[in-house]
């Protein structure tokens with residue numbers, strides 16, 4: 001089971017996140033490596049839902065700069081200033097940002113013109129420090145809601161709770 005990549009596109013979202021959460025934690029059991037975890041989570045979340053882009057921007061200069069980490073999808077931009085775009089806003093405000101229409105978000109950074117909506121979730125470490133953000137982009141407008149926020153926050157909770 002742990003070796004499978006789940007396809008949850010036809011499953012009710014709340015149930016899909018329950019399954020995905022269990023699956024991610026099972027695959028990462030005994031792992032203590034942030035990059036391995038980011039790569040694993042990117043792959044599992046991306047293919048579970050068929051998103052456009054799924055991946056991490058890591059804090060490389062606290063309070064100032066995010067840099068791309070493991071992801072799935074087309075080429076992502078490399079560096080994002082904290083405070084800029086959706087990722088930089090989520091990092092600066094340490095909260096999940098859901099954007100129904102990226103074209104209406106001031107300062108949105110376009111990496112793939114097909115992107116229509118997105119969700120960015122902050123990733124905290126054991127001591128509450130901001131490690132990264134998880135950015136998920138969709139070609140569908142308004143693809144994300146509170147169930148995605150809860151589900152993804154629970155999954156990236158791995159980084160604070162592991163070990």
Ligand code: SME
Nearest residue numbers: 076085086087108109111
């Ligand atoms: N959408 C992001 C930029 C990163 S990419 O889409 C991969 C943003 O505005 O923060």
